[in-house]
Amino acid sequence: MPKVDRRILKTQEALKKAVIELMTESCFDEITIQDIADRANVNRGTIYLHYQDKYDLLDKLIESHLKELGEIDQWACQLDWIEALVPYFEYFEDNYLFFSTMLASKKEKGAPSSFRTRLLASFVEGFKGEIDRESGKNEQICEDVMLQYAGTAYVGVIEWWIRNGMPYPPQVMAKQVGTLLERSL
Template structure:
């Protein structure tokens, strides 16, 4: 399917959503390899002709689900087109809107991400997320016009560290059942980026011991 969702007939859009929800639910229960088209159509309460009108097989369905979600993930983690670094607060207690948007996106599609980052997901999915996060990190550096040659730590190490922080917090949040709000998670990510884990813990300890 290559239809623009904005131009799609609402009935077709609902059908596609039902099919996709059925696939994700079944993958949670039994894993992709054990899911059949018959399982999907029964769960979605549609006939096989309707399924094949939109997808060649379950592999194309999964590919389309992943591609669309990764496109949305890329949009969520990207800075606004009119963003300038003058708008960026250096206060570690003020999370950027892009971080909040990212966690809101994860929350909206929690079942999908929880599945794909588990052992029932598809191989290489976490790597795709890491690549998108890393590209976003480098894009932010370009916008900031930072002289990466002057940085003492190799930039690839910085990028890997930042990427791991993003993915690690998102994975933990999902596995824990999302006990915190997107805004709270965005704030923790900002603090870890600016202060680092050691400084975050040190500041917390000093605060607790203060009279």
């Protein structure tokens, strides 16, 4: 894999940070390319060297977070639910600004509604193959129903935790949510 110039990475990170910061202040639709450039302290044309428009920038930002969550998923599959969830909640905590902004009410902050849908789809995909059919507790439940139930519950708890200022540490959340997922999946 070819190395990417550190200046390019630094610029892209500044642009991603700028768009998230601006989204905490106003609706995404109201943010202009010039606003992003000013916040990131770059020339407006620099944005177009890296992204087609502000929607492409936001999409790439979302993709990078979903990719990182997917990488955690590949590693965490080897562990029990509680141990597996700790790195997720730590990731949400470390990236609080991004997740709090993206999971904010669409009317409040203008965060694109597709983020929650994409996050849910990534968790549903991650839960595939995790349904316990051997013990008999889920033999009468359709896989699609179980996956939607578990995924929606998980995303809902993450939203609640973030919107309420993360009232419990990641390890406590992992234990609580892991116990619930063990019971249902």
